[in-house]
Amino acid sequence: MFSKHCLLYLTLFALPSFAQDGVLKVQPEQCVVVKEGRQCQANVTFTWQKNEPSDVCLYQADELTTPIACWQNETSGEQRYRFKGANSQLFVLKSPKSDRELLKVTVNVSWVYQKKESSSWRLF
Amino acid sequence: MKSIAAYSAVVLASITCSSAVFAQDSGYFGANLGMQFQVGNILSNRSGGLGKLELGSNGLTSIQVVGNAETGFRFGGENRNLFGLFAGVNAGNPFNDGSPIYLGAELLNYGNHNLDFKIESFSVVYQGDDGGGRQEGFSSSLQYQLGYAYRTQNWNVTAQVHDELRSKGYTPENDPSFLNFTFSAHRSMPVPQIFNSELIMGISIAASSSDYANYQYGVNDDNRYKANREGLEDYSLDFAASAAVNAGLVVPLANNWLLTGNVAKEFLSEDLANSPVLDDFQSWSASTGVRYVF
Numbered sequence: 001m002f003s004k005h006c007l008l009y010l011t012l013f014a015l016p017s018f019a020q021d022g023v024l025k026v027q028p029e030q031c032v033v034v035k036e037g038r039q040c041q042a043n044v045t046f047t048w049q050k051n052e053p054s055d056v057c058l059y060q061a062d063e064l065t066t067p068i069a070c071w072q073n074e075t076s077g078e079q080r081y082r083f084k085g086a087n088s089q090l091f092v093l094k095s096p097k098s099d100r101e102l103l104k105v106t107v108n109v110s111w112v113y114q115k116k117e118s119s120s121w122r123l124f
Numbered sequence: 125m126k127s128i129a130a131y132s133a134v135v136l137a138s139i140t141c142s143s144a145v146f147a148q149d150s151g152y153f154g155a156n157l158g159m160q161f162q163v164g165n166i167l168s169n170r171s172g173g174l175g176k177l178e179l180g181s182n183g184l185t186s187i188q189v190v191g192n193a194e195t196g197f198r199f200g201g202e203n204r205n206l207f208g209l210f211a212g213v214n215a216g217n218p219f220n221d222g223s224p225i226y227l228g229a230e231l232l233n234y235g236n237h238n239l240d241f242k243i244e245s246f247s248v249v250y251q252g253d254d255g256g257g258r259q260e261g262f263s264s265s266l267q268y269q270l271g272y273a274y275r276t277q278n279w280n281v282t283a284q285v286h287d288e289l290r291s292k293g294y295t296p297e298n299d300p301s302f303l304n305f306t307f308s309a310h311r312s313m314p315v316p317q318i319f320n321s322e323l324i325m326g327i328s329i330a331a332s333s334s335d336y337a338n339y340q341y342g343v344n345d346d347n348r349y350k351a352n353r354e355g356l357e358d359y360s361l362d363f364a365a366s367a368a369v370n371a372g373l374v375v376p377l378a379n380n381w382l383l384t385g386n387v388a389k390e391f392l393s394e395d396l397a398n399s400p401v402l403d404d405f406q407s408w409s410a411s412t413g414v415r416y417v418f
Contacts, residue, residue: 032376033314034322035277041316084316110379112417115277 022050024093024103031083031107036115042083044107048093049076056102061090070096083107196230208233210240238273244286263291267302280310280326286336300335321375324386329367337364341399356400365393382415 025047031040046058046068053075057067068091069079083089086109093103196210208230228242244267271284288302310326332340339347343359372386396402 030379031320032379033316033320034374034376034382035312035314037277038314038320038322039316040320042320112376112380112382 021102022048024048024091024105026091026105026107029106029108031085031109033109033111035113036111037086038111039084039086040109042107044081044083046079046081046091046105047077048103050102051075054102055095055097056093057096059092059094061092061104067096085109196228207231236274236276238275240271242269242271243267244269265290278312280312281308283307300339301333302336302339303333304330304336305332306330315373318373319375321373324372324374325370327367327369330365332364334362337361337395340364341396341401343400359398359400361395361399363393364396366396367391377414380417382417384413384415
């Protein structure tokens with residue numbers, strides 16, 4: 001009964017990833033479409049901060065060959081970006097000369113209606 | 125009656141909910157509630173699923189609380205539910221005083237295809253000997269609707285046939301045919317450039333037999349008691365048909381919230397347009413609302 005809402009939430013800690021190295025944020029974090037499977041588009045803004053000046057680039061995780069933006073010898077940066085995708089996507093901040101990912105953030109794609117409609121309610 | 129402008133403005137707020145009530149993925153419950161303001165004859169609403177509990181009505185201008193609800197469940201496996209039962213409350217529109225309660229059976233729900241049978245009213249009457257030639261005894265009437273729907277991610281196509289079966293003696297003079305046919309096709313298209321919305325465009329047509337048209341939109345001794353007919357001269361129709369086109373936008377506001385807007389234009393056949401209980405041969409309507417889905 002009420003399977004859709006029987007969720008157990010456990011909140012232990014809310015630590016940003018790689019807290020020691022800095023922080024990478026995106027606003028807004030979520031992109032909402034009406035139906036699952038639709039492409040979501042949104043203007044998002046990435047901001048990052050590090051403790052020490054670095055040469056870094058911002059990448060979409062599944063497209064590491066082409067950076068979205070790069071900074072040289074900076075401790076912080078901001079970049080606007082036109083997000084497009086039907087699924088959630090991971091973005092990473094890393095050195096252009098290294099494969100090591102320094103910071104990560106995800107733009108989540110969610111939807112109001114699930115794709116499978118056979119069990120959903122009738123349209124009046 | 126022609127002096128009333130054929131413009132309509134509909135303000136609608138609705139709440140929609142969905143949950144697995146009976147068992148996982150087999151039960152559902154849905155409800156709509158809102159306010160509606162209407163000037164002019166918008167026949168589309170009779171099949172648009174907005175039941176109305178009228179607060180006040182003045183001819184063709186009305187302000188109403190609108191609402192309907194339906195619940196049901198289905199038997200069978202995922203995507204192959206072969207039988208289901210449902211029940212709902214739907215008051216209809218000011219021009220249609222049909223039964224507000226209905227019971228239905230989902231005869232087939234296979235993939236994108238859905239076939240259902242809905243009983244809209246069932247009545248049994250006893251006619252005594254009135255000396256007027258009416259047949260003495262019990263007689264019955266059954267109003268039903270057979271509906272087919274084809275639904276995909278982008279299409280929603282429906283066809284419905286409504287009829288009434290009457291036993292011998294229910295109507296003394298003749299055996300009326302209360303046949304009504306409706307068809308609609310709606311196409312949904314994503315428009316991610318406009319706040320990730322969905323554009324929905326559609327057409328719908330409806331046609332009624334002479335008896336049904338006269339019952340709903342004519343003026344005669346049998347229906348003069350209904351609203352909007354006081355003081356009107358007799359009017360009969362041979363046939364009634366209407367067609368409508370509409371376009372709407374659904375904008376996601378959050379995970380569960382939608383903003384909706386819709387405009388529609390409707391055209392009526394000549395007999396229907398000349399009915400004194402309706403306003404003009406064409407009309408516009410517009411609506412907007414918010415919807416919560418869970």
